[in-house]
Amino acid sequence: MKKKIMAAVMTAAMVAGLAGSTASVYAAEDTITVGFSQVGAESDWRTANTESMKTTFSEENGYELIFDDAQQKQENQLTAIRNFIQQEVDYILLAPVTETGWDTVLQEAKDAGIPVIIVDRMVDVSDDSLYTTWIGTDSLLEGRKAAEWLNAYATAKEIAPEDLHIVDIQGTIGSTAQIGRSQGLEEGVEKYGWDLLEQQSGEFTQAKGQEVMESMLKKYDNINVVYCENDNEAFGAIDAIESAGKTVGSDIANGEILVISFDTTNAGLTETLAGRIACDVECNPLHGPRAEALIKELEAGNEVEKLNYVDEEIFAADDAVASVTAVNSLDEEAEYAVTPITQEIIDGRAY
């Protein structure tokens, strides 16, 4: 008897639940539901990226954003996407933690008829149709910009290429940013004959950047260029360099260690202004507006480009290099201006 009552109560509850959920679906008909699976909050860049999405896909703009922080774990992202599919969201935004391993879950999304927009890092899937479009930064171009800047800088300061002793503090191995930025540097080494001493991963964090730099400083006495693949690693590397009694700056000839970094976070540019980071290549995190534009196109039933790159700048501590010429991932060569950093520029930026 007790069991029967329980069953009855539960059935009633389920029916009520169903009724409730259909009601909410009707009410939310003209708002677009977007599920966003974010990697985590491992850096200031990521936080700016998340903020951009949150402000763009706000309720006032007619969206409902379901945000999921995966804390750097792919399995959390897989779960999040499956949840989005079950919740029948209109669009899925995915900022993948690594490139591989997405085939199955993206197929599930495709079967459910939900367009997937990949954000930031790329996915490596056997079938391109598994995702609708991709927005992000061209990390290979960023790497090439940095390499070209270094070459132009060395030429301007009359430093021979073989006198550039470089260490590369790489990002999380396998991430798009790491692959592109490492390749950009490696191409530069190949092309100009620099001395690349070592590449080691700092996992995009300050703590690891510091630990790796500490170790490299002990191994080589002649390091004069540190190529950090994000700002947080650069902060760690700078701390390690300074506690070893060396100075960071751009005067290589007088024993200073030149730091090149990426991401141009507020703190990163502040260091650039202080002359501690010589060159900071932007990796624009403000993907929200671009993502919204793409979703509007898709809503209108239009086709969209498969690859969408956001515009990015180069900032330097001084004006030794005016511009660099680099080739992007689509094999288009262009000239990019180098902006000497000022306090006004930092204050005027959104992140």
Add this chain to the structure above:
Amino acid sequence: MNKDKLKKITGARLFLPIICLIAVLLINVIKTPDFFNISVRNGVLYGYIIDVINRASELVILAVGMTLVTAASGGQDISVGAVMAVAAAVCCQILSGGQASVTQYQNSIILAVVAALLAAALCGAFNGLLVARLHIQPMVATLILYTAGRGIAQLVTNGQITYIRVDSYKMAGGYIGKCPIPTPIFFAIATVVVVALILKKTALGLYVESVGINGKAARLVGLNSTMIKFLTYVICGVLAGIAGIVASSRIYSADANNIGLNLEMDAILAVALGGNFLGGGKFSLVGSVIGAYTIQALTTTLYAMNVKADQLPVYKAIVVIIIVTLQSEVFKKFIAGLKSKKASGAVAEGGQKA
């Protein structure tokens, strides 16, 4: 006579852990001879060995707590890494008064540290309650905070990295004034000494072991085994809190996602490498500490040997497999078996000759 002495040494509990640490360090003698050079640069000690001792500090602190938990409850606390993040988040958030980056304390440092340690103790108490009182398996009980801990830390910091750019905050992870020794080393030594003293001077060490060997029997002779288990988890939590503050001081920020990431596994490994039985009971604090240094020595060695970042975990795994196998009972018996066979063979041969 000499043989007995040798046997005594090789039979000692700490023999294998020490040998393993020495073996790891010896690789460097061949591969990177300047590994053992220590010099003074910029007024502070400088060298790979200093790096090993400095970088292992958090792990040593965690390993001490993990040893107690393991001994008393026969299980591990896998939430320590997350608890580190919680403590760091609480500490930095109070210091920054809610801002993302500050160059001046907004609240007193003492308040922040005490609050951080309280938060860590609370996490430990929660784990302790589940394990000691509700008899949930330690791995399962601590899995809750392992998963939720970083979420809580994120919540505290509003999902951002909170920077405390104040020189005095960098002390715990850097250097105090002109002292040439990195401060984390003092934290590690102090932790080991204080905990060892407490265990030796009070009967707590003995109690923990008796509860771990047989909880029921311990209760029957009048020990409050629930309380003792609970206490070890609280201690473990507080120690994780201290480790969290040191880690956060190193980078003068609270990075909720990365502080103490995967460190719980290293802490458990340190306990195991130290020759401690993970099923509880008798334990050796010094063993775990040696284990912790072995792990960091391995990491630093691999950096020094220029192992590519993507291959690093493989080498680490291989060394760990070797060390653990060397210390396993089955392997020891196998070796003992080989020895006795050889001995008996020799006796038989001798007999024939005669």
